[in-house]
Amino acid sequence: MEPQTLFDKVWNRHVVTELGGGEQLLYVDRHLVHEVTSPQAFEGLRLKGRRVRRPERTFATMDHNVPTGADRLCVRDEVSRAQIEALDRNCGEFGVRLFGLGDDHQGIVHIIGPELGITLPGQTVVCGDSHTATHGAFGSLAFGIGTSEVEHVLATQTIRQRKPAVNRVLFMGDLPGGCGAKDLILRFIGLYGTAAGTGAAFEFCGPAVRTLSMEGRFTICNMAIEAGARTGMIAPDEMTFDYLRAEERPYAPGGAALDRAIEDWRTLTTDEGAHFDHELEVDLSSLEPQVTWGTSPGMVTGVNGRVPQLDEVPNYRPADVQRALDYMGLKPGQAIGDIEVDTVFIGSCTNGRIEDLREAAEVMKNRRVAQGVRVLVVPGSERVRHQAEQERLDRIFVEAGAEWRYAGCSMCLAMNPDRLEAGERCASTSNRNFEGRQGMGGRTHLVSPRTAAAAAVSGRFTDPREF
Ligand SMILES: CC(C)[C@H](C(=O)O)[C@@H](O)C(=O)O
Numbered sequence: 032m033e034p035q036t037l038f039d040k041v042w043n044r045h046v047v048t049e050l051g052g053g054e055q056l057l058y059v060d061r062h063l064v065h066e067v068t069s070p071q072a073f074e075g076l077r078l079k080g081r082r083v084r085r086p087e088r089t090f091a092t093m094d095h096n097v098p099t100g101a102d103r104l105c106v107r108d109e110v111s112r113a114q115i116e117a118l119d120r121n122c123g124e125f126g127v128r129l130f131g132l133g134d135d136h137q138g139i140v141h142i143i144g145p146e147l148g149i150t151l152p153g154q155t156v157v158c159g160d161s162h163t164a165t166h167g168a169f170g171s172l173a174f175g176i177g178t179s180e181v182e183h184v185l186a187t188q189t190i191r192q193r194k195p196a197v198n199r200v201l202f203m204g205d206l207p208g209g210c211g212a213k214d215l216i217l218r219f220i221g222l223y224g225t226a227a228g229t230g231a232a233f234e235f236c237g238p239a240v241r242t243l244s245m246e247g248r249f250t251i252c253n254m255a256i257e258a259g260a261r262t263g264m265i266a267p268d269e270m271t272f273d274y275l276r277a278e279e280r281p282y283a284p285g286g287a288a289l290d291r292a293i294e295d296w297r298t299l300t301t302d303e304g305a306h307f308d309h310e311l312e313v314d315l316s317s318l319e320p321q322v323t324w325g326t327s328p329g330m331v332t333g334v335n336g337r338v339p340q341l342d343e344v345p346n347y348r349p350a351d352v353q354r355a356l357d358y359m360g361l362k363p364g365q366a367i368g369d370i371e372v373d374t375v376f377i378g379s380c381t382n383g384r385i386e387d388l389r390e391a392a393e394v395m396k397n398r399r400v401a402q403g404v405r406v407l408v409v410p411g412s413e414r415v416r417h418q419a420e421q422e423r424l425d426r427i428f429v430e431a432g433a434e435w436r437y438a439g440c441s442m443c444l445a446m447n448p449d450r451l452e453a454g455e456r457c458a459s460t461s462n463r464n465f466e467g468r469q470g471m472g473g474r475t476h477l478v479s480p481r482t483a484a485a486a487a488v489s490g491r492f493t494d495p496r497e498f
């Protein structure tokens with residue numbers, strides 16, 4: 032048989048039928064739902080008198096709109112409240128399991144899927160959300176869909192798809208100490224640009240990926256989208272299987288059933304000699320902690336570097352760089368280490384997992400947040416919050432002067448009360464930094480949890496390896 036890529040193997044397992052015109056119908060193993068992109072989809076079902084085809088394969092949570100303060104159950108914004116109430120009603124009516132506000136398992140959709148064992152290796156996973164690629168870190172085929180497709184999946188448990196190009200992204204060399212998955216993926220986007228993968232699927236490979244924890248792998252696949260790809264994948268290995276065995280994952284198989292599943296998942300690797308449409312390589316030996324200075328994740332440099340000259344930036348025209356710097360209030364040649372921040376956001380589906388919080392806590396332990404800096408630490412899920420509290424990480428953050436909050440997307444995007452005011456400057460562990468992303472006129476610098484924590488303590492960008 033022809034050697035196959037990991038992508039091909041998972042794709043081929045799910046083809047229900049050929050639709051002609053280059054399209055295939057794929058079976059969907061897991062459909063994740065959140066409050067923003069689902070109301071019209073449920074409404075569509077209702078109007079047509081249809082049911083949810085596989086409610087037991089459909090899971091819903093509330094994350095984008097939810098407030099993260101102690102009074103979060105009281106949602107003041109009208110649009111948010113309407114979406115939250117609609118999801119509650121729709122899940123009740125259509126028999127979908129909902130992790131709603133106040134539920135122990137509520138959290139960002141891309142955090143709770145893996146941690147509850149809802150998403151697993153070898154599956155097809157879809158959600159009305161672009162960062163669904165996150166789940167591909169298991170070696171599953173996970174991608175975002177639009178609201179009309181959400182309705183289609185609810186009604187049929189299938190999705191029409193055209194097979195994308197498959198690109199291999201090879202990370203060479205070891206990840207230097209003090210650098211994490213976030214630095215690695217930002218470096219990749221800095222090198223190849225936000226159109227590196229337009230419409231393609233990435234398989235992330237190489238020794239540095241193999242040594243990453245599952246948390247780190249989720250971070251990388253999460254940001255495949257920011258490099259223009261539809262999805263990212265990492266072949267499952269012992270790290271993956273240990274993640275599934277180590278803790279209670281209520282929706283994953285257990286015991287002998289898990290062992291049998293693992294035997295099957297071991298076959299989910301790219302065969303020797305399999306064909307990729309493109310090969311992209313990144314050398315990590317000179318990597319340092321990364322900080323974005325512009326309004327795209329590809330506008331990025333090392334924490335010890337400088338804001339570049341207008342004509343020095345790969346993949347961007349000088350006029351784009353100028354516009355980004357004007358918005359960001361920065362000048363070419365300025366040292367990154369001289370940029371002061373007034374806000375730090377640690378959280379999101381990119382970096383809101385327990386390991387991210389541990390890394391941030393390590394830097395902030397026995398230190399104080401710099402004068403005048405507001406620091407929000409927002410666990411990605413209620414389960415992460417409970418675990419962090421058991422490890423007393425919340426004490427470290429609060430004693431340093433940070434705010435410890437409840438789970439949600441929070442300041443990753445301005446859809447809930449956590450947002451930037453115009454002109455505020457934030458070191459953020461999230462994944463998008465376009466104009467207004469964290470609030471109108473707000474300025475976002477994407478960084479790792481360690482670099483965010485270092486900025487919290489120093490009040491300016493500082494190499495976290497100095498702590
Ligand atoms: C609101 C949602 C549709 C959106 C997405 O698709 O990614 C959001 O999660 C984001 O990160 O911008």
Ligand code: SF4
Pocket residue numbers: 094095139140141160162379380381439440443444461462
């Ligand atoms: S945390 Fe941010 S990127 Fe992730 S789903 Fe929420 S809004 Fe989208």
